[in-house]
Amino acid sequence: MTANKNNVPEFSELSLFDISPALSSFLPEDFCTSNHIALLDDPSAKDAQNIRIGVLDRKDQDLIAKAQEIIGKKVEPVQLNAYEISKALSQIYNIEADSSAGTNLQLNSSSEIDFSKDRKPNLILQDILSIALQRRASDIHIENYNEDVDMRLRIDGTLHQVTTSLSPSNIQRVIACLKIVCDLDHLERRKSQDGRFSALYDDEGNSRKVDFRVSIVPGNHGQEAVIRVLDSKRFILDINELGMPSNILNSYKRLVNYPNGLILTTGPTSSGKTSTLYATVQSLVNRGLKIMTAEDPVEYEMDKVNQKSIDEFMDFSDYIRSFLRQNPDIILVGEIRDAETAEIAIKASTTGHLVLSSLHTRSAIGTVSRLRNLEIPDDYISDNLLGSIGQRLIRRICEECKEEQTQTDEMLSLFYDKKENVQHYHGKGCESCNGLGYKGMIGIYELFFPNEEISTAISNGTSVAELNNMAKDQGFVPLVDNALDKAHEGVTSLEEISLRIGPKFPHAN
Numbered sequence: 001m002t003a004n005k006n007n008v009p010e011f012s013e014l015s016l017f018d019i020s021p022a023l024s025s026f027l028p029e030d031f032c033t034s035n036h037i038a039l040l041d042d043p044s045a046k047d048a049q050n051i052r053i054g055v056l057d058r059k060d061q062d063l064i065a066k067a068q069e070i071i072g073k074k075v076e077p078v079q080l081n082a083y084e085i086s087k088a089l090s091q092i093y094n095i096e097a098d099s100s101a102g103t104n105l106q107l108n109s110s111s112e113i114d115f116s117k118d119r120k121p122n123l124i125l126q127d128i129l130s131i132a133l134q135r136r137a138s139d140i141h142i143e144n145y146n147e148d149v150d151m152r153l154r155i156d157g158t159l160h161q162v163t164t165s166l167s168p169s170n171i172q173r174v175i176a177c178l179k180i181v182c183d184l185d186h187l188e189r190r191k192s193q194d195g196r197f198s199a200l201y202d203d204e205g206n207s208r209k210v211d212f213r214v215s216i217v218p219g220n221h222g223q224e225a226v227i228r229v230l231d232s233k234r235f236i237l238d239i240n241e242l243g244m245p246s247n248i249l250n251s252y253k254r255l256v257n258y259p260n261g262l263i264l265t266t267g268p269t270s271s272g273k274t275s276t277l278y279a280t281v282q283s284l285v286n287r288g289l290k291i292m293t294a295e296d297p298v299e300y301e302m303d304k305v306n307q308k309s310i311d312e313f314m315d316f317s318d319y320i321r322s323f324l325r326q327n328p329d330i331i332l333v334g335e336i337r338d339a340e341t342a343e344i345a346i347k348a349s350t351t352g353h354l355v356l357s358s359l360h361t362r363s364a365i366g367t368v369s370r371l372r373n374l375e376i377p378d379d380y381i382s383d384n385l386l387g388s389i390g391q392r393l394i395r396r397i398c399e400e401c402k403e404e405q406t407q408t409d410e411m412l413s414l415f416y417d418k419k420e421n422v423q424h425y426h427g428k429g430c431e432s433c434n435g436l437g438y439k440g441m442i443g444i445y446e447l448f449f450p451n452e453e454i455s456t457a458i459s460n461g462t463s464v465a466e467l468n469n470m471a472k473d474q475g476f477v478p479l480v481d482n483a484l485d486k487a488h489e490g491v492t493s494l495e496e497i498s499l500r501i502g503p504k505f506p507h508a509n
C-alpha cells in the first residue's frame, strides 16, 4: 500500500458557520466574487476576535491581507472549495451560485430557433442551449472546420448533427459570449479554459435552474467548445425506478443496509453510474445518518447530504481523509481512479463506514481485478467488498414505429450458441423518433455480491475468470443476458446490445 500523503489542507465545513445576509455589509460583493472569498464570521459581534474568511487557497497572503484591511480586524483563513464559496456568497449577497451572469440566460422549451444570418451571438448561444434542453441532450459539441462549423448534440448516448445559425463568421463571437457567461477571460484564445454557468429553463411553464459545464480548447481553425448539460431532471432519484430487475433490486437494497463495507458501480462514461449512486444515497437519507460526498463536480444537490466538489486543492483522497475526522456514517466518493483513493476508501470501509463509489471496469466482477491493480491486498477486498453493480444505458426502441425484425445468422451467432425460436424487434424510424428508431434509454444491470465461498476464493487470489464461473454457478446473471431479456421483450434491439455491451459470443461458434 502507498504511504499517506502529507500536508492535507485543513478543511472545514460550510454548515459549521452561521452565514446570513447580515454579513454582506463588511466585504464588498465585487471583491468577494472576483477573488472567491467569503466572510464567515460577523466582525461586529461582541466577542469577535479572529474573523474567519473562506478562501480557495490559504497561502494567498496578499488576498488575506487585503480582506483584513477592509474588515479592520485580524482574519483567519479557512479552506473551502469553489462550490462552497459560491454557495456562501449566494446566501450572503442573495445571488445565484456559480455564476451570477449565467442566470441572465432565459431558456425556453417552446422557443422557435431563428436561423437569420445577422442574429446576435448571445441569442445564438441561447438558441443552442434551448435546442439541447428541448432534445434532452447530455452534451453539446461545437467544432470548427475549414469553411464550416459543426454542432452536434449527444442524445441518448449518440451524437447527432444539428442545424443552427453558427457559421465561420460568427462562431468566435459566440464562443466569446460563452466565456463571458462563464466568467472566463474572453481575450485569451490560445489556452484551454474550463468554466461553468447556470441558466433558468422554462419547461412548459415550470421553471428550473440548469447547470452547464464548459470546456473551450484552441483548434486548428479557431476555438472549439464542449458544453455538458447538468440537468438535475435527468437523474432518477428513486432507487425503485432505475430499471433494475426485481431480483437485482432486492439484493442491492439489502447490501446498502450494511453499516460498513464498500459498494461499487462500474461501467464506462455515461452508463448511469451517477444516477445509481444518487438514488442509493437518496434511499438512505431519512434514516438519521450523516452522509458526506466528494464529487467531480456535484451534479445534483441533495437535501441533508453534505456534498463537496473536488478541485485543484482537494481531490477525492483528501476529502475522504477529512471526512473521517467528521464521523460520517456513509461516504460517497465519485470515482476511485488511483491507488491512493482506493486505499483510503477501503480503509474507511473497514472502520465503520459504508462507502459508495464507482470504478471504470467492463464488468461487476472486474472490480476485483481493478482493485488488485490498485494495490489493494486480496484479504482487504474479500473482507470489505459488499458488492458491485455493472451497468450500461442502452436505447429503447421507439414505441411508435416498433416492428418485428428478422435477424441475420451472423448477428444471431453473436448472441446464441444454438438456434433459438425467439422474436426480435427494431424501430423502422418515424417522425416521433426523428427517424432514429429509438427513443429514450433504459439501464441494464448485473450485480456481483460475493458469498462466503467466493470471498474465500478472492482472499486466496483466485483469478477473475474462475470467480466468474463460481458466481454463475451461484446464480449471477451477466449484463448481456439481462440485456437479451430486454430484447426478447421488445424493449431494445440486438444491434443496440452489440453496440453498447458487446456480443455474448465474441468468437465464432
Ligand SMILES: [Zn+2]
Binding pocket: 398, 399, 400, 401, 402, 427, 428, 429, 430, 431, 432, 433, 434, 435, 436, 437, 438
Ligand atoms: Zn419511431
